[in-house]
Amino acid sequence: MDYKQTLLMPQTDFKMKGNLPNKEPVMQQDWQEQKIYEKVQDRTKDRPVFVLHDGPPYANGDIHMGHALNKILKDFIVRSRSMMGWHAPYVPGWDTHGLPIETALTKKGKVDRKKLSIAEFRQKCEEYALEQIDSQREQFKRLGVRGDWENPYVTLTHDYEAQQIKVFGDMAKKGYIYKGKKPVYWSPSSESALAEAEIEYHDKRSPSIYVTFDVTEGKGILLGDEKFVIWTTTPWTIPANLAIALHPELEYAVVQEKEEKYVVALGLLDELKAAFEWEQAEIVKTLRGQELEGIRTKHPLYDRESLVILGDHVTLDAGTGCVHTAPGHGEDDYVVGQRYNLDVLCPVDDKGVFTDEAPMFEGLFYDTANKPITEKLDEAGHLLKLAFFTHSYPHDWRTKKPVIFRATAQWFASIKDFREELLNEIKEVNWLPDWGETRLYNMVRDRGDWCISRQRAWGVPIPVFYGENNEPIITDETIDHVSSLFREHGSNIWFEWDAGDLLPEGFSSEHSPNGTFTKETDIMDVWFDSGSSHQAVLEERDDLVRPADVYLEGSDQYRGWFNSSLSTSVAVTGKAPFKSVISHGFTLDGKGKKMSKSLGNVIVPDKVMKQLGADILRLWVASVDYQADVRVSDDILKQVAEAYRKIRNTFRFLLGNLHDFDPAVHNRSFDDLSGVNQFMTVKLHNLIKDVKTAYEAYQFSTVFNRVHNFCTIELSSFFMDISKHSLYLEHADHEERRGIQTVMYETLTSLVKLMSPILSHTSEEVWAYIPGTETEAVQLTDMPDPASFPGTETLVAEWDRFMDLRDDVLKALELAKNEKGIKRSLHASVTVYASENDKLMLDNTTDLHRLFITSNAEVRPLSEAPEEAFAGDEAKVLVEEAAGSTCVRCWHVRGDIGHHPDHPELCPECAETVETYYADKV
DSSP, X not given: OOXXXXXXXXXXXXXXXOOXXXXXXXXXXXXXXXTHHHHHHHHHTTSOBOOEEOOOOBSSSOOOHHHHHHHHHHHHHHHHHHTTTOBOOOOOEEBOOSHHHHHHHHHTTSOOGGGSOHHHHHHHHHHHHHHHHHHHHHHHHHTTOOSOTTSOEETTSHHHHHHHHHHHHHHHHTTOEEEEEEEEEEETTTTEEEOGGXXXXXXXXXXXXXXXXEEEEOTTTSOSOEEEEEEESOGGGGGGOOEEEEOTTSEEEEEEETTEEEEEEGGGHHHHHHHHTOSOOEEEEEEEGGGGTTOEEEOSSSSSEEEEEEOTTOOSSSTTSOEEEOTTSOHHHHHHHHHTTOOOOOOBOTTSBBOTTXXXXXTOBTTTTHHHHHHHHHXXXXXXXXXXXXXXXXXXXXXXXBOEEEEEEEEEEOGGGGHHHHHHHHHHSEEESTHHHHHHHHHHHHOOOEEOEESOSSSOBOOOEEOTTOOEEOOHHHHHHHHHHHHHHOTTHHHHSOHHHXXXXXXXBXXXXXOOXXXXXXXXXXXXXXXXXXXXXXXXXXXXXXXXXEEXXXXXXXXXXXXXXXXXXXXXXXXXXXEEEEEEOOEEOTTSOBOOTTTTOOOOHHHHHHHTOHHHHHHHXXXXXXXXXXXXXXXXXXXXXXXXXXXXXXXXXXXXXTTTXXXXXXXXXXXXXXHHHHHHHHXXXXXXXHHHHHHHTTOHHHHHHHHHHIIIIIIIIIIHHHHHXXXXXXXXXXXXXXXXXXXXXXXXXXXHHHHTTTSHHHHHHHHTTSTTOOSSOXXXXXXXXXXXXXXXXXXXXXXXXXXXXXXXXXXXXXXXXXHTOOOSGGGEEEEEEEXXXXXXXXXXXXXHHHHHTSSEEEEEEGGGOOXXXXXXXXXXXXXXEOOSEEOTTTOOEESXXXXXXXOTTSOHHHHHHIIXXXXXXX
8 A cells, every 4th residue: 555645745836946047027917017115105104104215326337246235135124114003105216417427328338528508418417327327226126126227316406406405495494504715625537526425545656855044033032044854745735835833732852953944843853853863953942832932934945035933733643833825725724824814825726737836847637847946946956855755645435546736616515513413313313333423523524614615517506696796695585586496407407508597587686787697507516415415315205204214335435425414404394304324335345355347356246136036135234244244255145045945944844834724713812722833933932023023123134143042942943843744644633733834834924924025036935836815925024023922931941941952862873873873863762861850841841752763762761871972962862773663654663564454564553544535536
């Protein structure tokens, strides 16, 4: 007789192999056709709103692993919140203005910039940006990111630009916007001012020179034959020198070295003696810095004076304590120069080339001029020492070329006017990780005013008019009118229409009695664009609210989007635009190195998805500590794929053993379950509690680890293993079998819901196979609520203890397979020698041998353990070969096989099951 037909083996069409690269695009197309995003929003529309506001990626090029990490993390949050009692819309966005798009068009030969008007060139930029958005949108969707992809926010749209003009106008109305000539980061390679957020640092080899300035007027303090010694690593700024700054409280020494007298800081004298190889260096006198104020010196190259002034920015960290001061080329220099009414001399043009204000060096590129300037100083007898050193130097983050400080007429947002409000708001925000608060607080505390103007074509125009006297005109009337024009026509009209046509009809101003106006030609910093999104998106859209619950971006955005958003929001509303800010690290290769095409270590999301699938990429994101820098490599992804297979196979096993289970008919109550089934139910609900808590705290690696461990330890290594006997061998309606299926059904539905935000594709695939599910998609359900089970504390403690004892039994069995030739655990008989309490617990455990998956099991006092027993951590275990014959149906070794006349090959239990329930089918 073929007893295989009497077994209730697993049955499911759910495939063991994921085949994700082929299945996921089909599934995503189905979601799009079903309008799954809209269905999710409709289902949750009456709930409290939760807004994760998307920081806009730049619309240029294919997405990289940093993009994937960012967007997937956001998707985890939005999906989990919509399944945990919130209405969580997600509006993706794009940043579309700025130099990279201008450069991409001109470098790729798409346009001849010289043949186009500004408006025509801007139109080409817009077309290019929209093409890039379409490409990136499909790549983001391929990641499985759910959102309002057909209605994103884009910084070049009319409505967005109109709101951005409003933000500018509100800040101007409060007096926070002004125009001034002061030093800003200037990129000669981009021919534009830059904000701090657009600066990155790279090593650069620079000259280091010490230069002397002869005293011309000692004011009775000095005799007039002394020389002040300054130090600089930018010789090219010497032509712009107007002063020498000293600290008022520092001690300065007049030092006699042979025939010369030098003035340097006393605290640096020993270092300078060594650097200059001074042999005598006799201190003639010492004075405080404040005593030397007003002394005059002669510029070493030109026939003009350099004034000795005082400044608290002077330190003894390096140099001579006498600071070369060029107000047109340094922020501290500018600030201190204003106190002394110094000119803001800047003899360098937009391209970084010297003008006629720098005689002898006109026409030279600033960096090229370092050598001839140093040579002229040497010829004039004012070069005390020349050396070279390598140091970290600011570079343009787009062109990767060095920047300079250069004084130009620019528009600024006066951070100092509302700095205290900014700092107070930072304290009110929840920061993850918590060091983010300190980082942004220090940045805001120390930053200067924000240069918001750029000398480019592709961006939002600064909405300022000028009267006939060249005074700027910014009024509520002009701002409202320009904003409404931009909303209707877009900002291109600023470059197509005359100033008069852009002003309200009949507009007049005291600055233009004849009614003639001109307009500003600079555009706004792109950080002002994206930083206005709280107004242009959160306020503009009916389904969103300000402040947002969460901003989540890379850690570089403390100086970027986090900073600019905070600045504009506090300036306009007095409040931060976010309740919580989460930052993630950068993606590195498997060795912790930055990814680079030249190193050949770049991991491309598209390639990963074509080889492994988006769910593997998503599971990788869930597995890492994203708040630090994260590593990714082919080997790491293979490890993640193995974890995925374990979870998928767990789903498949559970599905296979629910093939004849109808939850409406076969479900058992908790009180009707056996002890082990109750134990597993409690464990499941502990998991549900922990996972939901982790989602709430944005701890996705905790979600991954708890679920993965539950699948591998509690389920695969224990529950699924010990359940096979009842699932396969008992009759279909056996009480224990239905109890096990009850636990498995709740476990499966709970795990699929809990993992839906992470394994968004696989969860939907599993959901379609679960019996009794009526909702069309798991993402249209809520996560399970954890239940409490009063009175189960003793039960759980005993089963936890049993698991510890079982580990010792499993170790002993594994050892016996190697040493005693016992091929499988069902061929074994085990004796557990346990302490009194453990023995009592094990004696009361039903079907102990089935829990150990052996043919026999007994328990004896620990004191009776023979020497050959395996000494485990909790008990001693003796493994012997079971005596008897093997039942051909259950494979247990029994001494009572052959007693049934019709089924001599079966044990009594199997014979009864076959006889009673399956005789007519066999």
